[in-house]
Amino acid sequence: PDCRSAPLLYFSQRDFEPTLPPIPDDVLEEDEDSVKIVSLVKAKDPLGATIKRDKSTGAIVVARIMRGGAADKSGLIHEGDELKEVNGISLEHRKPKEILTLLARSQGEVTFKIIPASSKEEMSSHKKLFMRALFDYDPNEDPTVPCKDAAVAFERGDVLQIVSMEDDTWWQACHLGDSNTRAGLIPSQQLHERWSFYTLAVRQPTSDVNGPSLSFPAGLRRSFRLGRKSSLAGEAAQSGRWSTGVHGSVCPPTYIEVIPYHRDPKDRHRLVVLVGPSGVGVTELKRRLLISNPDHYGVTVPHTTREKRSQENEGVDYHFVSIHMFEEDILNHRFVEYGRYRGHYYGTSLDSVHRVMSEGKVCLLDVHPNKIKHVYTAEFKPYVVFVKPPHIQEVRLTRRRAEFTCAEEDKNSVRIFSEEDFEDMINSAETMESQSGHLFDKVIVNGDIAVAFRELKAALEKVEKAEVQWIPAEWICSSPTKARRSCGHLDSWI
Numbered sequence: 001p002d003c004r005s006a007p008l009l010y011f012s013q014r015d016f017e018p019t020l021p022p023i024p025d026d027v028l029e030e031d032e033d034s035v036k037i038v039s040l041v042k043a044k045d046p047l048g049a050t051i052k053r054d055k056s057t058g059a060i061v062v063a064r065i066m067r068g069g070a071a072d073k074s075g076l077i078h079e080g081d082e083l084k085e086v087n088g089i090s091l092e093h094r095k096p097k098e099i100l101t102l103l104a105r106s107q108g109e110v111t112f113k114i115i116p117a118s119s120k121e122e123m124s125s126h127k128k129l130f131m132r133a134l135f136d137y138d139p140n141e142d143p144t145v146p147c148k149d150a151a152v153a154f155e156r157g158d159v160l161q162i163v164s165m166e167d168d169t170w171w172q173a174c175h176l177g178d179s180n181t182r183a184g185l186i187p188s189q190q191l192h193e194r195w196s197f198y199t200l201a202v203r204q205p206t207s208d209v210n211g212p213s214l215s216f217p218a219g220l221r222r223s224f225r226l227g228r229k230s231s232l233a234g235e236a237a238q239s240g241r242w243s244t245g246v247h248g249s250v251c252p253p254t255y256i257e258v259i260p261y262h263r264d265p266k267d268r269h270r271l272v273v274l275v276g277p278s279g280v281g282v283t284e285l286k287r288r289l290l291i292s293n294p295d296h297y298g299v300t301v302p303h304t305t306r307e308k309r310s311q312e313n314e315g316v317d318y319h320f321v322s323i324h325m326f327e328e329d330i331l332n333h334r335f336v337e338y339g340r341y342r343g344h345y346y347g348t349s350l351d352s353v354h355r356v357m358s359e360g361k362v363c364l365l366d367v368h369p370n371k372i373k374h375v376y377t378a379e380f381k382p383y384v385v386f387v388k389p390p391h392i393q394e395v396r397l398t399r400r401r402a403e404f405t406c407a408e409e410d411k412n413s414v415r416i417f418s419e420e421d422f423e424d425m426i427n428s429a430e431t432m433e434s435q436s437g438h439l440f441d442k443v444i445v446n447g448d449i450a451v452a453f454r455e456l457k458a459a460l461e462k463v464e465k466a467e468v469q470w471i472p473a474e475w476i477c478s479s480p481t482k483a484r485r486s487c488g489h490l491d492s493w494i
């Protein structure tokens with residue numbers, strides 16, 4: 001990156017009409033065709049440009065013009081322009097830092113002698129492009145940023161409007177709703193990927209960053225999700241790694257192109273996917289949601305190949321099917337998730353999700369994060385909630401308290417956790433977050449169950465009421481904006 005470029009030049013936005021001073025005599029002698037004299041009036045506001053020294057020619061050139069900034073609005077200075085003089089003072093052999101000092105001393109009208117770039121690349125497309133950031137970015141902690149003041153900080157989940165992708169390493173963007181303000185620099189997808197691979201390589205010098213070997217700790221669940229145990233054997237769970245795509249490629253999460261979705265009241269509700277490590281409280285939160293509004297929330301009826309018990313009803317507790325039928329459905333990709341437990345198959349079919357949604361209910365689905373990809377489509381428009389354990393001391397405290405305070409007759413229904421369970425829960429949560437965090441729309445920390453439930457319910461209600469929801473462009477457009485050089489987030493990030 002051109003990290004040696006100097007910070008912003010500070011100039012006025014007051015008057016950008018070129019006031020043309022008399023052309024100095026020496027100009028005509030020099031490059032009469034190419035030299036341009038530009039005069040701007042300096043005030044407090046930044047001009048919105050960075051300068052750098054061209055390594056090959058030694059010339060001082062304009063590195064970037066920030067969209068919406070003063071230089072951009074003036075239309076007089078462009079990226080690639082060579083700065084020859086400021087107020088008649090030659091910039092030859094001067095360092096960018098010295099030039100800044102020179103400019104800082106200038107008051108009022110400042111005149112530039114410029115050799116315009118021979119070819120100017122204007123941002124050709126005016127199509128609005130929005131990206132959801134899948135990582136946190138703080139320019140103050142980034143040693144590679146060309147200019148901290150010109151950069152934009154953001155958090156994972158923020159929607160950014162991208163205004164320029166001309167530069168391979170630094171894009172220009174502004175926060176959603178901020179499009180009238182000056183754009184700032186953000187690391188491009190390519191740069192962030194390179195940086196992430198680099199930091200991974202430094203952290204784990206012996207690992208093969210192109211193809212992590214994957215193993216998964218046993219994650220036995222008490223509920224129907226018990227069935228996951230065998231289906232997950234051999235799947236990914238190494239902390240600090242990224243998800244492998246269906247084609248085996250590995251990509252750090254960067255940005256995902258999003259588009260606004262205005263839900264029509266006639267449209268089905270979005271599918272709510274709850275994920276979390278075993279024992280964290282997914283079932284409990286789901287149960288509380290169902291009790292809170294049984295007409296509004298619904299859950300799927302799973303399939304199983306085990307025998308029906310006397311108190312069970314077909315289509316209510318389970319769909320009881322033969323092994324042959326179950327295996328045929330596996331081959332036809334009809335399951336979101338399935339597994340074997342004590343010799344029997346259990347699974348959640350896509351049809352069962354459809355059934356709940358077609359009743360006009362919000363379908364609550366809990367699956368392993370690796371399975372989100374099966375419902376990551378326009379028809380389901382999943383809203384993914386990650387239920388996360390708090391710090392281990394709080395997990396210990398809240399779960400032990402629940403054991404202690406539950407009534408004697410409830411003792412059998414309360415799960416007794418060992419110290420190892422707590423550790424597994426925390427480790428598994430870390431793995432899930434590092435591998436699939438880019439898919440999570442909301443993270444709920446389940447310390448106090450009542451607080452977590454309130455927060456979850458409020459989040460779901462907010463989504464339902466929101467006028468605009470930002471959903472991945474890929475759900476709607478068969479080919480989202482091509483220029484993304486994306487790893488193809490469905491192929492690689494899920």
Ligand SMILES: Nc1ncnc2c1ncn2[C@@H]1O[C@H](COP(=O)(O)OP(=O)(O)OP(=O)(O)O)[C@@H](O)[C@H]1O
Nearest residue numbers: 221222223278279280281282283284402415447449
């Ligand atoms: N915040 C909490 N404080 C105390 N106990 C909790 C809390 N959340 C859940 N529990 C208890 O922890 C136990 C496990 O919760 P739950 O069954 O909901 O976990 P789960 O995430 O569905 O795990 P699994 O998939 O393994 O069943 C239950 O006994 C539940 O009542």
